[in-house]
Amino acid sequence: MGDYTNAELMAAAIACELTDDDFAAVGTASHIPVCALRLAQRTHAPNLWFLYGGSGALNSKAGSLVEMAADFRNLSGAEYRTPLQDIIDFEFTGRFTTLFLGGVQIDRYGNMNMVAIGDYARPKMRGPGTVGLAFTASVRKVFIYVQHHDPRLFVEKVDFVSGRGHSGPEELADYRCAWAQGPTWVISPLGVMDFETPDRRMRLRSVHPGVTVADVQEKTGFELAVTGEVPTTPPPTAEQLRIIREIDTSGVLRR
Amino acid sequence: MSLRKSKIKSLTEAVADIPDGSKILAGGVHLSNTPMALVRQLIRRGVKDLEIIPTPATGLWVDILIAANAVRKIYVSYIGLEFLGLAPNFRRWAEAGRIEVVDVDEPTIFHGLRASASGLPFVVFPPIHLLTDLPKVSPQIYKSITDPFTGKTVVAVPPLQPDICFVHVAKADVYGNGLSLGGRHMEDIITKASKRVILSAEEIVDNAEFCADPTRTTIPGVLVEAVVHAPMGAWPGACPGVYDYDRSHLLEYNEIAKKNETASYLDRYVRAHADDASMIAALDGEQLSRLRMPR
Numbered sequence: 001m002g003d004y005t006n007a008e009l010m011a012a013a014i015a016c017e018l019t020d021d022d023f024a025a026v027g028t029a030s031h032i033p034v035c036a037l038r039l040a041q042r043t044h045a046p047n048l049w050f051l052y053g054g055s056g057a058l059n060s061k062a063g064s065l066v067e068m069a070a071d072f073r074n075l076s077g078a079e080y081r082t083p084l085q086d087i088i089d090f091e092f093t094g095r096f097t098t099l100f101l102g103g104v105q106i107d108r109y110g111n112m113n114m115v116a117i118g119d120y121a122r123p124k125m126r127g128p129g130t131v132g133l134a135f136t137a138s139v140r141k142v143f144i145y146v147q148h149h150d151p152r153l154f155v156e157k158v159d160f161v162s163g164r165g166h167s168g169p170e171e172l173a174d175y176r177c178a179w180a181q182g183p184t185w186v187i188s189p190l191g192v193m194d195f196e197t198p199d200r201r202m203r204l205r206s207v208h209p210g211v212t213v214a215d216v217q218e219k220t221g222f223e224l225a226v227t228g229e230v231p232t233t234p235p236p237t238a239e240q241l242r243i244i245r246e247i248d249t250s251g252v253l254r255r
Numbered sequence: 256m257s258l259r260k261s262k263i264k265s266l267t268e269a270v271a272d273i274p275d276g277s278k279i280l281a282g283g284v285h286l287s288n289t290p291m292a293l294v295r296q297l298i299r300r301g302v303k304d305l306e307i308i309p310t311p312a313t314g315l316w317v318d319i320l321i322a323a324n325a326v327r328k329i330y331v332s333y334i335g336l337e338f339l340g341l342a343p344n345f346r347r348w349a350e351a352g353r354i355e356v357v358d359v360d361e362p363t364i365f366h367g368l369r370a371s372a373s374g375l376p377f378v379v380f381p382p383i384h385l386l387t388d389l390p391k392v393s394p395q396i397y398k399s400i401t402d403p404f405t406g407k408t409v410v411a412v413p414p415l416q417p418d419i420c421f422v423h424v425a426k427a428d429v430y431g432n433g434l435s436l437g438g439r440h441m442e443d444i445i446t447k448a449s450k451r452v453i454l455s456a457e458e459i460v461d462n463a464e465f466c467a468d469p470t471r472t473t474i475p476g477v478l479v480e481a482v483v484h485a486p487m488g489a490w491p492g493a494c495p496g497v498y499d500y501d502r503s504h505l506l507e508y509n510e511i512a513k514k515n516e517t518a519s520y521l522d523r524y525v526r527a528h529a530d531d532a533s534m535i536a537a538l539d540g541e542q543l544s545r546l547r548m549p550r
Contacts, residue, residue: 028337054284054312056438067338070285070312072437072495081438084311088362092381115358120392126349128335128342130360130389131312137383164386175382175408
């Protein structure tokens with residue numbers, strides 16, 4: 001790999017998908033998305049807003065990327081301290097355009113599980129809980145972000161639906177808010193996926209430099225849709241890298 | 256003329272009459288402003304069969320209470336240790352079926368508490384939860400009903416009412432007014448939602464400090480039953496504006512808990528001391544002073 005890390009590449013790749021009219025929100029373990037949001041603000045999306053998790057900070061300008069989203073130091077340079085009431089209101093009413101979510105299992109339609117692997121009553125693995133994943137049906141778009149990529153995470157079918165992807169009986173569609181587009185992108189350390197297929201199955205959108213389509217397929221527990229030649233995720237430009245490192249002063253994305 | 260009454264109590268007095276089986280909520284978000292001193296004192300008392308109604312994103316205090324065999328039932332939105340990952344004792348006990356878990360989520364806990372705070376019989380959501388498996392596993396919480404105005408399907412969730420809530424703040428006065436330097440999260444809701452509110456504070460300040468700038472008061476004393484002076488009362492979590500979280504201690508806790516040896520942790524850090532002040536005094540003072548933020 002060149003003179004950047006995979007985490008820096010992922011930050012640049014996420015930033016590319018963000019737009020100037022976005023109002024995004026992140027939760028725990030969000031160094032990479034937060035770096036991406038701040039990078040977007042400083043490049044093509046100066047009007048983007050973002051909520052930094054439990055800290056409540058809107059448009060945090062913290063001096064470094066910290067390990068805890070709820071760290072109150074994320075309020076440094078922020079424009080508002082959002083109480084939970086506002087956060088939940090923004091989630092229900094679709095004011096958030098992009099919510100960064102993840103899961104302990106994710107399936108081919110973007111269903112996300114944060115509750116339990118195996119039998120619900122006696123799970124093999126008890127997850128932390130659904131938190132805000134039900135809002136997949138009420139925010140405008142969901143960006144699924146994960147820090148690893150293996151067949152235990154990307155499974156054929158989730159054991160519990162915390163956040164609904166693009167599957168299920170037709171009548172369920174009525175329960176989704178009119179503006180909600182559901183999971184739109186997935187980013188992992190191996191590539192970027194989307195759901196731009198006729199039946200909304202997960203499609204490999206790009207592979208990160210040095211990764212092949214076969215590599216990603218091998219680490220995925222279901223068949224990924226592939227349309228034509230899969231491009232390589234563009235590496236960060238020199239300018240992007242300079243800004244990323246101005247945001248990430250403590251170098252957490254370089255570890 | 257009679258005098259205005261002080262609500263100050265010792266840590267021991269404040270939790271002395273909390274019965275087994277109580278519904279308990281401790282405030283804070285993740286590792287910030289969690290009232291750990293009050294929670295530790297409950298463990299010293301040996302309280303049992305608690306029903307935990309947590310805030311929507313928390314973990315450490317619940318994980319410790321579970322390891323102390325103090326929990327019978329828990330509502331879950333997010334129980335974890337934030338950047339450290341899963342809460343080891345919660346995970347272990349839930350996987351073994353040793354605690355009753357009611358899976359809910361962030362809006363259900365928030366609005367359940369808000370319903371209790373506002374005296375609402377229930378709260379109604381757009382039907383987004385019907386797209387999840389939550390109604391399947393928690394049918395007692397999620398009830399599909401018909402919107403009387405539109406005829407559409409909506410989801411009702413019940414009020415959640417803690418018997419006791421603990422809240423930790425940077426500053427309080429003797430009348431129960433509280434100031435959180437990290438701003439308001441949902442303390443206003445949980446204090447209204449709960450039958451009894453016990454406040455712990457890093458510092459007890461003069462009432463005049465609140466009166467000088469009432470717009471900064473985060474908890475009005477009228478809702479508070481007792482005030483406890485508990486320096487380092489959120490340790491090993493953070494008290495925003497006062498001290499940082501104790502990263503090395505949290506790593507130690509996580510390792511001990513993952514090895515299923517939390518009992519030894521509780522013996523050393525909780526039960527070996529009659530109260531929290533003596534436990535804090537026994538900690539490495541230099542390490543603690545490194546956590547403090549510049550005033």
